[in-house]
Amino acid sequence: MFLLWRMPGGYLYPHSPALCRGVEETAIRAATPIAGRSSYRSDSVSPVLVKARFTTGSSRWQPRRGGPAVTLTVVVVASLAALLYCDYSRTNYFVGKPKSRPGNLEPLAYNPFTLIHREELSPTTSLFRFRVEYPYRSKDMEDLAERIQAAGLWSVDLKDHFVQTCRSYTPIAWSVPASSSRDGEPKAYMDLMVKLYPHGSVSRFVHATRIGDAVEIRGPILTWQYTPNKHKHIVMISGGTGVAPMYQLITRILGTEDGCDQTQMTLVYANRSEQDIPLYNELTELQRKYPDRLNVHFVVDKASPDTGLVKAQHEGLLSRELIASVLPSLPPHSTVGSGSDISPLSANPIMVLVSGPPGMMQLVCGNKFIDSSQGEVTGILGQLGLTNRNVFKL
Numbered sequence: 001m002f003l004l005w006r007m008p009g010g011y012l013y014p015h016s017p018a019l020c021r022g023v024e025e026t027a028i029r030a031a032t033p034i035a036g037r038s039s040y041r042s043d044s045v046s047p048v049l050v051k052a053r054f055t056t057g058s059s060r061w062q063p064r065r066g067g068p069a070v071t072l073t074v075v076v077v078a079s080l081a082a083l084l085y086c087d088y089s090r091t092n093y094f095v096g097k098p099k100s101r102p103g104n105l106e107p108l109a110y111n112p113f114t115l116i117h118r119e120e121l122s123p124t125t126s127l128f129r130f131r132v133e134y135p136y137r138s139k140d141m142e143d144l145a146e147r148i149q150a151a152g153l154w155s156v157d158l159k160d161h162f163v164q165t166c167r168s169y170t171p172i173a174w175s176v177p178a179s180s181s182r183d184g185e186p187k188a189y190m191d192l193m194v195k196l197y198p199h200g201s202v203s204r205f206v207h208a209t210r211i212g213d214a215v216e217i218r219g220p221i222l223t224w225q226y227t228p229n230k231h232k233h234i235v236m237i238s239g240g241t242g243v244a245p246m247y248q249l250i251t252r253i254l255g256t257e258d259g260c261d262q263t264q265m266t267l268v269y270a271n272r273s274e275q276d277i278p279l280y281n282e283l284t285e286l287q288r289k290y291p292d293r294l295n296v297h298f299v300v301d302k303a304s305p306d307t308g309l310v311k312a313q314h315e316g317l318l319s320r321e322l323i324a325s326v327l328p329s330l331p332p333h334s335t336v337g338s339g340s341d342i343s344p345l346s347a348n349p350i351m352v353l354v355s356g357p358p359g360m361m362q363l364v365c366g367n368k369f370i371d372s373s374q375g376e377v378t379g380i381l382g383q384l385g386l387t388n389r390n391v392f393k394l
């Protein structure tokens, strides 16, 4: 909270002992805050005031005429306060109007992103397309965002600005405008796939958003570092919208233009029913286009009683048999994760990424800890002998 006190000689700032000497106690009690809590009562003693009293070093404050040094100090302190205020309000730690940079991704600051399109992907999941503005207002911020995006899997935080709750979401598409698009209309966008939880806080907020509304988003945030060709084969096990990070990674690996990245991928993708498979067409098409690189196994809890399995190949909960059958030939159990399976080609030939609802995580590999640390690999992957060396929980 910043307090400026109006005195006959001008405005004084209370943190400086020298300045406080020019302030009568009665004036301090009547001081009105110009920023911060409006519930300040003139008969209460604020922490700022207590600090001011202790820093005077004198039981009786003596009026003192200000000279150039005082003026200079006032200017410096006020400038610092203004700078701090701007920084805090921009990063939203401070209650105030954020200095917005619409459509700009910044890792530490929320900026408003306008919803330009939405589409239902399944009865509970929709795609939300937000406008991204280019060029960024700050070149440094654009560079930083691009470096994080290039480093691997990334997500964003989206905030419900009514109750100030935020949740992470993984963009499934991110476009940058072609350098030729200089017609003034931004062509860049970011797609989020969000499942609606009937009692969820942020997912309900997102689903209530209408075209033209803006939501506060910050990012990118690195969730898993990816190095091309570090792993010969990446196995992805996902449930529901847990497919979002997998899809981001698959499109990134297959989209590398130089063809240098030869990583092979297997996706095991579990959903409740065949009506409930977001990105089914996109994944099927990618598998058709890259049969040697991508293998997708669709799993549903229950096949339709009328039509049976049409889209999916497997019915039921994820099982040890199913997962063991899709893992590329593992080294003998005794050597997995012990370090003895290191080959000259690759230090870690197989990586298993897992992402999904808590029940599925528990079954497959165990949940992450509350502080988001990985914890031990348990569940089916633990039984198969895999450890944190080969498994990453997203």
Ligand SMILES: Cc1cc2nc3c(=O)[nH]c(=O)nc-3n(C[C@H](O)[C@H](O)[C@H](O)COP(=O)(O)OP(=O)(O)OC[C@H]3O[C@@H](n4cnc5c(N)ncnc54)[C@H](O)[C@@H]3O)c2cc1C
Pocket: 155, 167, 168, 169, 170, 171, 192, 193, 194, 195, 197, 198, 199, 200, 201, 202, 203, 204, 223, 241, 244, 245, 394
């Ligand atoms: C890195 C990362 C990336 C992610 N990417 C995505 C993504 O791309 N897409 C996506 O959809 N999700 C994603 N998630 C999950 C997402 O962050 C949220 O956890 C999810 O949207 C639920 O948030 P929420 O605020 O709506 O629900 P919450 O309020 O957190 O509630 C979570 C659960 O508790 C239940 N619940 C809440 N309140 C009550 C109540 N009073 N009584 C009973 N039950 C209740 C809800 O129904 C829900 O099942 C990601 C998570 C991480 C960590």
